[in-house]
Amino acid sequence: MADARLKRPVDPETAAARREELYRTVASGEISLGDAVARMRKISRLTQEEFAAHRGISVQALRQIERDQGNPTVETLNKVAEVFSLQVGFVPLRRR
Known part of the structure; x- marks a missing residue:
């Protein structure tokens, strides 16, 4: 019997699109550090x-x-x- 927790595969194009959206929101400062980490984890399809x-x-x-x-x-x-492929670094503050 198959484990109900098994995750269905994600096609490579969808995975790439999710990563690119993450990179975009991080670079633009639209996302908090915590939200970015949570999104990385979810893209990885892993529990905490x-x-x-x-x-x-x-x-x-x-x-x-x-x-x-x-x-x-x-x-x-x-x-x-x-x-x-990210690292902590200095970034310009967004002007409001």
Whole structure:
């Protein structure tokens, strides 16, 4: 009997489109850090527990990051972002 939690495959074009939308919203500053991390995890199709284990961080740290709380280190943020070929860096502030 098949496990009901198994995820259906995502076609490569859809996966690429989701990544490009993530990159666009991050570059434009339209998305908070927590929302960006949550979106990375969802694009990866992993639970918080699975994503945290995959990235070598605690589930608690991941939950705090996704809620835009806590005080993650640059090292932790880079562990999370690396899988999407991103890294922490200085970016210009948006003018309102």
